[in-house]
Amino acid sequence: MGETIVLPAKAPRRAALEADGWVVVARSFGAKLDSDSINHQRLHTLIAEAGVSVRELGNVDVTAVLRLDAMTIEDYPGSVATQHTPSTGMQRRRVFRGERSVRSGRTAI
Numbered sequence: 001m002g003e004t005i006v007l008p009a010k011a012p013r014r015a016a017l018e019a020d021g022w023v024v025v026a027r028s029f030g031a032k033l034d035s036d037s038i039n040h041q042r043l044h045t046l047i048a049e050a051g052v053s054v055r056e057l058g059n060v061d062v063t064a065v066l067r068l069d070a071m072t073i074e075d076y077p078g079s080v081a082t083q084h085t086p087s088t089g090m091q092r093r094r095v096f097r098g099e100r101s102v103r104s105g106r107t108a109i
Contacts, residue, residue: 005017005022009027065087066087066088069087070086073086
């Protein structure tokens, strides 16, 4: 396999790379939510308008989160652009207890 380049779909380099013969072989459908950038007022307004209740996930939810992760594992293309390692109960329990991710130093699910 030759060189792989991963970049956003709207990256300025994309057109030039495609003009040079590069092709898109995988797309990522993922989204990232950074809790520092949440507009809490807008979020609460949307929740109120939807008429639903929302609560923080906790240890009681670990089994359901792991089940959802296992049920959707085949939905990940598995390319360099979208990789997913199945979650473990220990990983989720640490997150729900508020422990920090060793890799990034930030809490993440």
